[in-house]
Amino acid sequence: MEVQNGEYLCLLGPTGAGKTTLLRIISGLTKQDKGDVLFEGQLMNKIEPEDRRAVMLSQSYALFPQLTVAENILFGPDIREYDKDVKERTLADMLDLVRLTNRPDAYPSELSGGMMQRTALARALASGASVLLLDEPLRALDARLRISLRHELRSLAKSMGITTIHVTHDQDEALVMADRIAIIREGKVVQVGTPSDVFDNPASPFVANFVGQSNFFVGVVEEKAESTFVRGDSGHAVLARPCERRLGERVVVGIKVGNTEVHKEGEGYFDGTVERILFEGRNIYLDMDVPGLGRFSSKIPSWRLGRLAVGDKVNIKWSADKATVFAMPPGGLDKELRVE
Amino acid sequence: MPEVSLRHITMRFGKVMAVDEVDLNIADGEYVTILGPSGCGKTTLIRIIAGILEPSQGEVYIGGKSMKGVPIEERDLGYVFQNIALFPHMTVKGNVSYGPTVKDRPMEEREQVAKKYLEMVKLLDKMGMFPSELCGGEQQKASLARALATGAKLLLLDEPLSALDARVRVDLRYELRRIAKKLGLTVVHVTHDQEEAMSVSDRIVVMRAGGIVESGTPEQLYTRPRDVFTANFVGETNLLEGWVKERHEGGSWIELRDNSVIMVENCDPQVGEAVVVSVRPEFVFPFTDGLLSRIEYLTYLGTFSRVSARSQSDDLVEFDVPSIEGKLYHPGQEVYLMFNRKAAVVYPRPIEGVSEAVKLE
Numbered sequence: 001m002e003v004q005n006g007e008y009l010c011l012l013g014p015t016g017a018g019k020t021t022l023l024r025i026i027s028g029l030t031k032q033d034k035g036d037v038l039f040e041g042q043l044m045n046k047i048e049p050e051d052r053r054a055v056m057l058s059q060s061y062a063l064f065p066q067l068t069v070a071e072n073i074l075f076g077p078d079i080r081e082y083d084k085d086v087k088e089r090t091l092a093d094m095l096d097l098v099r100l101t102n103r104p105d106a107y108p109s110e111l112s113g114g115m116m117q118r119t120a121l122a123r124a125l126a127s128g129a130s131v132l133l134l135d136e137p138l139r140a141l142d143a144r145l146r147i148s149l150r151h152e153l154r155s156l157a158k159s160m161g162i163t164t165i166h167v168t169h170d171q172d173e174a175l176v177m178a179d180r181i182a183i184i185r186e187g188k189v190v191q192v193g194t195p196s197d198v199f200d201n202p203a204s205p206f207v208a209n210f211v212g213q214s215n216f217f218v219g220v221v222e223e224k225a226e227s228t229f230v231r232g233d234s235g236h237a238v239l240a241r242p243c244e245r246r247l248g249e250r251v252v253v254g255i256k257v258g259n260t261e262v263h264k265e266g267e268g269y270f271d272g273t274v275e276r277i278l279f280e281g282r283n284i285y286l287d288m289d290v291p292g293l294g295r296f297s298s299k300i301p302s303w304r305l306g307r308l309a310v311g312d313k314v315n316i317k318w319s320a321d322k323a324t325v326f327a328m329p330p331g332g333l334d335k336e337l338r339v340e
Numbered sequence: 341m342p343e344v345s346l347r348h349i350t351m352r353f354g355k356v357m358a359v360d361e362v363d364l365n366i367a368d369g370e371y372v373t374i375l376g377p378s379g380c381g382k383t384t385l386i387r388i389i390a391g392i393l394e395p396s397q398g399e400v401y402i403g404g405k406s407m408k409g410v411p412i413e414e415r416d417l418g419y420v421f422q423n424i425a426l427f428p429h430m431t432v433k434g435n436v437s438y439g440p441t442v443k444d445r446p447m448e449e450r451e452q453v454a455k456k457y458l459e460m461v462k463l464l465d466k467m468g469m470f471p472s473e474l475c476g477g478e479q480q481k482a483s484l485a486r487a488l489a490t491g492a493k494l495l496l497l498d499e500p501l502s503a504l505d506a507r508v509r510v511d512l513r514y515e516l517r518r519i520a521k522k523l524g525l526t527v528v529h530v531t532h533d534q535e536e537a538m539s540v541s542d543r544i545v546v547m548r549a550g551g552i553v554e555s556g557t558p559e560q561l562y563t564r565p566r567d568v569f570t571a572n573f574v575g576e577t578n579l580l581e582g583w584v585k586e587r588h589e590g591g592s593w594i595e596l597r598d599n600s601v602i603m604v605e606n607c608d609p610q611v612g613e614a615v616v617v618s619v620r621p622e623f624v625f626p627f628t629d630g631l632l633s634r635i636e637y638l639t640y641l642g643t644f645s646r647v648s649a650r651s652q653s654d655d656l657v658e659f660d661v662p663s664i665e666g667k668l669y670h671p672g673q674e675v676y677l678m679f680n681r682k683a684a685v686v687y688p689r690p691i692e693g694v695s696e697a698v699k700l701e
Contacts, residue, residue: 015476015505112701113378142377143533144573145700151639151648170506176639195640196663210507212642258643278514278539281562281575282622285539299643301622305559339507340475 001182001189005040008157008164010174012211013184014339019167022184023133026165027056039131055129059136061120063108069119070095070104076127094122097156113141114149121153125160132157134166138173150176171211175199183207199256205326205336208254215260215296216333217253221245227320228253234292238269240323252326252333259322260298262286262308268315272296274308288314341403342416342494342526343368344389349398351384358384359395360550371520371527373537375574376547377700382530385547386498389528391415402494415494418487422499424479426471432458432482433467439490457485460519477508484516488523495520497529501536509533513540534574538562546570568687571618572698578624578657579694580617584686587611594686597653600631604684614689621646623683624659630676633657635669649675 003009011019024030026037028049037044044052063072073094077087095101098118108116117137124132137153138146154177157164168174174181175195182192183203191203202208205216217238223229224242230253231237240253261268272288275295284305286298296316308314329336344366351359359381366372374382387393389400391412400407407415426435437454445453458464461481471479480500487495500516501509517540520527531537537544538558545555546569554566558574565571572579582596584607592607594617602617609615633649636656645666648658657677661669669675690697 014507114701142700143531143535144377147576148700151637172506172641175641199640199642200663213510256643279558279562280535280539281558282620302559302562339505339511340477 001192003163003165004179006158006161006163008154008166008177008179010178010181011165011167011184012169012171012174012181014169014210016340017184018187019169019184020135023056023135023165023167026131027054027133028052029056052131053129054131054133055124055127056133056135057120057124057137059139061116061140063116063120063123065108068105068107069100069111069122072108072119073122073126075123080128090126094126097125097159098122114145117141117149121156125156125162130162132162132164134164136167136169138168138170146173153177175211181211183210202254202324205252205254205329205333208256208324208326209337210339213257213297213299214254215257216337217255217293218328218333219251219253221247221249221251221325223247228325230325232293236270236290236293238318238323239320240325241321243325245325245327250328252328253323254326255318255323257285257297258283258299259318260296261317261319262288262298262300262314263317264308264312264314266315268317271313271315274310274312274314277305277308277310279305288316290316341368342492343403344494344526344528345401345404346385346389347399347401349385349388349395349400351381351388351393352396357550359388361398362550362552364545364552364555366526366528368526369524371517371525371529371540371542372545373529373531373541373543374545374547375531375534375537376553377532377573379701380547381550382532382547383498386496386528386530390417390419390496416490416492417494417496418490418492419496420480420483420487420498420500422502424471424476424483424503426479426482426486428471430470431467432463432469432471432474435471435482436467436485436489438486453489453491454485457488458482460488460522461485461515476504477512480504480512481515484519488519493523493525495525495527497527499530499532501531501533509536516540538574544574546573563683564685565618568616568618568690568694569698571685571687573700575620576658577618577620578655579698580619580651580655580657581689581694582615582617584609584611584613584615591681592686596631596651597655598631598651602631602679602684603681604679604686605681606684607686609686609688615686616689616694617679618685618687619679619683621658621660623680624657624677625680626659626661626675627678628676630678631657633675633677635671635673635675637671638666638669640666645669647675649677 013019025032074087077090180194181198183190191207198211208214219230219232222231227239228243245251270290272290275289276287278285283299284302288296290296346364349359349362376382388395433454437450440450440453458467461484463481513536544561546553553569561574571577580596582594585593585595591603593601595601631651633651635649637648639646644660645663646658646660647669651657
């Protein structure tokens with residue numbers, strides 16, 4: 001895998017996928033069994049972590065509790081024995097950048113979670129590193145605060161022009177923050193792409209379901225033209241994008257819940273009964289039972305709440321260009337979709 | 341009949357007032373979420389209901405009976421912790437049948453109860469395993485089954501999903517609500533995650549700084565929050581400061597800081613009053629006229645993209661467009677923005693300032 005200079009890359013995957021291990025290998029804290037790490041073309045395998053110009057920010061921030069905000073930020077420059085005015089300038093810049101100009105003398109225990117996070121970030125940036133390694137940097141914060149800080153963290157990194165590799169298990173966070181996302185599962189990178197690549201053109205059913213939920217339809221390719229015509233065992237048939245799969249091949253069609261259309265009038269690929277309606281704010285989440293196929297879900301704008309009720313008969317469809325055709329995974333679909 | 345009633349609950353830790361005169365009634369069979377930022381007092385409150393903490397003042401009633409002096413094990417409730425607390429040396433089945441075992445129920449009954457609840461949380465095939473052999477979501481399901489197996493009709497959930505991966509969390513929250521409703525339980529669920537609160541609750545109680553801000557159904561809190569803090573905390577919103585210029589039945593004019601005016605359907609404050617208008621990004625749209633703003637950046641969010649723009653009075657205004665239309669917008673571009681007048685909510689301008697009033701920590 002290659003990460004560009006100044007790029008913001010998210011490593012996204014479930015717990016135990018190997019994300020943190022990969023980050024530690026890049027930083028030099030863990031030694032890989034095989035393979036090479038290169039920074040700007042230079043082999044890093046034998047270079048000690050402190051000489052790699054990569055700085056790692058862990059989930060728990062690890063600020064020095066006995067040092068003030070200013071002393072924490074200047075920890076790196078102090079060790080490197082920078083000039084006094086260089087240090088002063090660095091400190092002023094960093095405090096300004098992370099909006100802590102009025103708290104340089106506070107101790108970590110006096111700060112809120114968000115402020116501790118920003119102090120840790122300032123300390124990392126002040127170390128003069130050119131690669132920033134973030135291990136679930138927002139995990140310890142409240143959900144709502146996390147959302148507010150996403151843009152802030154990204155724009156800080158971008159404004160410093162620093163190359164950032166950010167580990168997360170949160171697909172929304174990755175979509176919002178990354179230039180590119182690398183999806184990791186069971187120790188392997190399964191797809192690397194821009195947020196829209198990964199969301200709209202997932203490489204596997206796992207990616208389709210992990211980055212925004214998807215419905216799946218299993219069947220056989222019956223026709224290939226402008227779209228792919230797939231017929232299931234139950235006799236139902238659906239349309240999807242053109243694909244490389246052969247006629248007669250058993251495939252999986254994946255469609256995002258947000259692209260799954262539900263209507264009371266007209267005709268769809270199949271009919272279902274609304275089983276559950278959940279209000280989620282911007283959207284409502286619907287579960288439908290389709291005889292012979294099981295559960296299909298849909299996310300629709302919440303202004304439609306009240307126009308649909310539990311027990312309603314609805315038809316389900318999608319536009320062919322939104323649905324992706326995958327080869328049937330070797331271990332079966334259920335195993336492919338496991339997130340833990 | 342485990343309705344829960346809190347009367348004037350106050351909790352002080354030294355000089356810190358963690359909970360300040362809270363009154364709350366939870367009906368039998370109701371699923372209530374207590375939602376708020378870190379340090380708002382929500383965890384203290386659920387611990388008081390459980391009997392882990394004794395309040396400095398006030399009383400807890402469960403099923404109409406005062407719980408004063410009643411220890412946790414006699415309150416007839418199930419409790420699930422944030423940090424999964426299973427007995428590591430016992431199998432999943434051993435953990436789940438722990439309650440019935442302590443109560444000296446016959447062997448056969450213990451077995452039956454364990455199987456019943458393990459089936460309900462879809463863990464029957466893992467009952468012979470030890471907790472360390474399960475992944476996080478499964479461990480938390482086992483904790484839930486253990487709490488249910490006590491037979492309690494009151495379930496207390498203290499950030500039950502916080503330790504789990506985002507994707508696992510989403511799957512599990514649907515399960516929580518399904519099971520609670522199936523068993524007719526009264527649930528008090530504490531969380532800092534507004535999405536989680538919206539998707540599981542009959543009613544959400546928003547807490548801040550030791551007190552209750554407001555409570556309502558998820559839909560009420562999202563569409564018509566009574567407090568500007570709630571508007572920002574439960575879902576994202578645009579907050580625009582202005583003054584009431586004209587006020588009429590069914591349509592009032594609000595003048596914004598850049599002198600442009602927007603129309604809102606409902607407006608309680610009087611003409612001349614300083615206000616703040618809350619409009620969610622899905623109810624703002626580009627038009628041929630309206631609030632002139634310059635686009636700063638775009639964020640891809642899957643089926644839609646969020647455009648962030650800055651008005652001439654330096655207010656950040658965000659609006660959503662379907663992702664396919666995202667390429668029509670680019671940083672630096674000027675757009676005129678209109679607001680859905682039905683969806684706008686007008687609040688008196690808080691004395692402490694808007695940013696202070698909606699501060700998250």
